[in-house]
Amino acid sequence: MEVIVAKTAGFCFGVERAVDKVYEQIGKTERPIYTYGPIIHNEEVVRDLEEKGVRVIESEEELKALSDGVVVIRSHGVAQAVEEEIQALGLPYVDATCPFVKKIHQLAAESGEQGKVFLLAGDKDHPEVKGILGHCKGENFTVKSNQELVDLLKNHPELRTKPLAFAAQTTFHAGEWEKCLETLKKLCTNAAVFATICNATARRQKEAKTLAQRCDRMIVVGGRDSSNTAKLRDICAEHCETYLIERADELPVFSAGLSVGITAGASTPASIIK
Numbered sequence: 641m642e643v644i645v646a647k648t649a650g651f652c653f654g655v656e657r658a659v660d661k662v663y664e665q666i667g668k669t670e671r672p673i674y675t676y677g678p679i680i681h682n683e684e685v686v687r688d689l690e691e692k693g694v695r696v697i698e699s700e701e702e703l704k705a706l707s708d709g710v711v712v713i714r715s716h717g718v719a720q721a722v723e724e725e726i727q728a729l730g731l732p733y734v735d736a737t738c739p740f741v742k743k744i745h746q747l748a749a750e751s752g753e754q755g756k757v758f759l760l761a762g763d764k765d766h767p768e769v770k771g772i773l774g775h776c777k778g779e780n781f782t783v784k785s786n787q788e789l790v791d792l793l794k795n796h797p798e799l800r801t802k803p804l805a806f807a808a809q810t811t812f813h814a815g816e817w818e819k820c821l822e823t824l825k826k827l828c829t830n831a832a833v834f835a836t837i838c839n840a841t842a843r844r845q846k847e848a849k850t851l852a853q854r855c856d857r858m859i860v861v862g863g864r865d866s867s868n869t870a871k872l873r874d875i876c877a878e879h880c881e882t883y884l885i886e887r888a889d890e891l892p893v894f895s896a897g898l899s900v901g902i903t904a905g906a907s908t909p910a911s912i913i914k
């Protein structure tokens with residue numbers, strides 16, 4: 641049987657880096673280790689870390705109550721106020737913010753300093769977006785779709801001529817972003833655009849499609865409630881018989897001679913894929 645594992649299966653660079661940083665700390669420090677929010681949306685990894693003594697803190701209140709420990713900031717990043725809070729507590733911390741997200745923090749901070757309005761395409765309730773906006777001291781707005789951008793420019797006509805910096809959450813939908821750019825081109829005269837969508841997800845989906853086109857069966861490994869895993873399953877299912885599994889013991893039995901492709905969602909560790 642031919643088995644082909646997608647090169648882009650599983651963790652993206654930023655998540656892998658953040659998870660590695662937590663495991664590194666386990667061997668390095670005697671102090672309690674905390675992650676600010678779950679380091680990854682994968683129960684097995686979070687449970688494994690818990691067994692090794694790593695705790696998740698969910699709020700600034702919990703953070704303020706810490707008297708000892710090392711705090712790891714996850715790949716989504718945090719607002720500047722949270723970073724300052726950790727520093728004020730005098731606790732050592734590891735910043736595992738993905739460098740691509742860090743770049744948007746910088747853009748947000750600079751636009752405030754330069755008197756520009758910072759406009760972000762993204763979901764205002766997402767931790768990454770909250771973190772980004774928490775680096776912008778100037779006027780800022782979030783839009784989660786082109787329609788919201790159109791409405792914003794209608795309700796705030798002054799934005800059409802003001803200097804704007806327009807960026808996107810790293811996982812923002814590429815098609816919606818393109819529509820937003822069209823609107824901006826049509827209606828605004830002074831907008832600087834920063835293409836900050838990360839292409840890790842797009843690359844994973846593209847490879848899954850290519851693999852599904854050449855294989856007899858596809859296996860997608862990932863959480864049943866993970867939206868990026870479900871998307872991979874849908875893409876593959878258009879081209880061949882596809883199975884979504886969470887664990888190795890759910891693997892179906894295939895007859896000899898078939899070619900089987902394997903891909904995995906962004907929160908699936910390499911050990912589970914293997």
Ligand code: F3S
Nearest residue numbers: 652654738740810838
């Ligand atoms: Fe991952 Fe960083 Fe991109 S966390 S999806 S590599 S922005």
